[in-house]
Amino acid sequence: AQSVTQPDIHITVSEGASLELRCNYSYGATPYLFWYVQSPGQGLQLLLKYFSGDTLVQGIKGFEAEFKRSQSSFNLRKPSVHWSDAAEYFCAVGDNQGFKTIFGAGTRLFVKA
Amino acid sequence: EAGVVQSPRYKIIEKKQPVAFWCNPISGHNTLYWYLQNLGQGPELLIRYENEEAVDDSQLPKDRFSAERLKGVDSTLKIQPAELGDSAVYLCASSPGTSGRAQDTQYFGPGTRLTVL
Numbered sequence: 001a002q003s004v005t006q007p008d009i010h011i012t013v014s015e016g017a018s019l020e021l022r023c024n025y026s027y028g029a030t031p032y033l034f035w036y037v038q039s040p041g042q043g044l045q046l047l048l049k050y051f052s053g054d055t056l057v058q059g060i061k062g063f064e065a066e067f068k069r070s071q072s073s074f075n076l077r078k079p080s081v082h083w084s085d086a087a088e089y090f091c092a093v094g095d096n097q098g099f100k101t102i103f104g105a106g107t108r109l110f111v112k113a
Numbered sequence: 114e115a116g117v118v119q120s121p122r123y124k125i126i127e128k129k130q131p132v133a134f135w136c137n138p139i140s141g142h143n144t145l146y147w148y149l150q151n152l153g154q155g156p157e158l159l160i161r162y163e164n165e166e167a168v169d170d171s172q173l174p175k176d177r178f179s180a181e182r183l184k185g186v187d188s189t190l191k192i193q194p195a196e197l198g199d200s201a202v203y204l205c206a207s208s209p210g211t212s213g214r215a216q217d218t219q220y221f222g223p224g225t226r227l228t229v230l
Contacts, residue, residue: 043117043204043221090155103155
């Protein structure tokens, strides 16, 4: 069965600084990988997804993620963080045989001025 | 385009009382999901519908939870009776495909925050 680990419960970065959120997955085959963002009081919004092809995926709001099969990772990056990026970020993995999407526990991002 | 609508947004009840949550998916979306999100955790699937058929309810605690999606549009999730451990956020999501496959983009509602006293 697939699983997702987000090692960092919370991260604090300064506005304008770069960001990297870590995600490790466990799955026997090539998984479907997702990053979602959840702002307080709102539902999850898809930032980007990876199914196949180019391992560097561009998403909305200036985010990108890189799939590294050798490390079983799908880390999310942003070159310059804005205060509005403060939110909870969830990595998720979907199996390519069925219909399950498993979410990680999330990483809360704090942005300081 | 309107997003996924959920109501109520907040609900406080005493244990052993019944409670119901309502979800209206994005128009035209065939697949509907109910998720449970505990504090500090990611969403966990409770049930998935394709049109009006519940195709995956393996994680739904059927002794106290029930769900329905009449006419393949709106859906209701019910808990009866509620327990203290049911305090959580209940999220509804929908996706446009009929396959319900993992690669389909899911669109989430804002959730209903349930507090059981």
